[in-house]
Amino acid sequence: MAQVNAVEALIRGARSEFVDTYANMIKGSDEKLKKVMDLGLPSDKASEIYPYFESSPNAKRWPRGEPIPTAGFTSKSFLVPNYDWAIAIDWHENDEQDDQTRSLVTRARDAATKLALLPERIFFQLLTAGTDGDLLPTVPNAPDGSAFFATTSGSGANRFGVANGNLLTGSGVATTAAIQTDFWAAIAQFVRFLDTDSQPLWPAELISRGVTIIYGAANNQVFAQAFQQNFVQATNAATSNVVLDADMKVTLWQTPRITDNDWFVFLNAAPTKACFQQVRQPVRDNMEDMLNSDNSRRTKNKRLQWDARFGFGVALPFQAIKINN
DSSP: OOOOOOGGGGSTTOOOTTTTTTOOOOTTHHHHHHHHEEEEEEOOSSEEEEEEEOOOOOOOOOOTTSOOOOOOOOEEEEEEEOEEEEEEEEEEHHHHHHOTTSOHHHHHHHHHHHHHTHHHHHHHHHHHTOOOTTSOSSOOOOTTSSOSSOSBOTTSSBGGGSTTTTEEEOOOSSSHHHHHHHHHHHHHHHHHOBOTTSSBSSOHHHHTTOEEEEEEGGGHHHHHHHHHOSEEEOSSSEEEOHHHHTTOOEEEEEETTOOSSOEEEEETTOSSOSEEEEEEEEEEEEEESTTTOHHHHHHOEEEEEEEEEEEEEEOOOTTEEEEEO
16 A cells, blocks of 8 residues: 655655745646536546437428428437546544644645546547546547548548548748748638538637637747747748737637647637536545544544546547647
């Protein structure tokens, strides 16, 4: 059983000024995450089935004397299981009493903060198709049978009715011009997306309400120049920033969780997000000490633990485009 190693905090005269060295600062991340992921969908079973209908048909001309035009549409569904998530922290009661910094229990409680980061960690696992034994055992496909980002659907047709689907080949990240070129290509791709009745999927007004761009922290300077700098350097002179001139609302999200040059564009105003969290059991906590634990009375060990039941899935991701570099 792993236990807190408190030896350095037991030294007589130890100071407490730096007890927050590894404290987590996650305020603000939720606001960005809510733009790209639906959080807290209710669940009341071991797994949830999500049905949805494809697009309804469009009206057609009805020539006089002929039967009224009729058409149908189909439904599909996908399943998302719930998993248990948990963490427990054990320490010896003597160490808590002798801790000169008086912060051992406070730091143990930080584990609950780490549990609050779980949706963000899994969002990036889904985004990058990453393998992590602590997170989802496998990264699920979207309901159309393809990965989160793909050029075709599972049937082999152009995804969302347009060549290259929601996976575009990028121009690199060496210059602001390259990034802006790929940005406008992504915006144009959103405009070209079609529903299952071959009609435009997104109204221009919704697209104009803004996007969130997610990219690796190593590329922060060039992305800031591409989307926030009033003037950009052209061949012989500085020119105005075409993104700002167009009044495009761009939220930048730099992250160390992306370690390559790929980047992602999400529509902020999409009524449903590309991926989601469902909650079967909210986070609960439990404290074991001398008052309520036979193990604690036998060993003087104390424990704080938290657990929850969540599921995570990918919906139809026509709100998101990957720029693949």
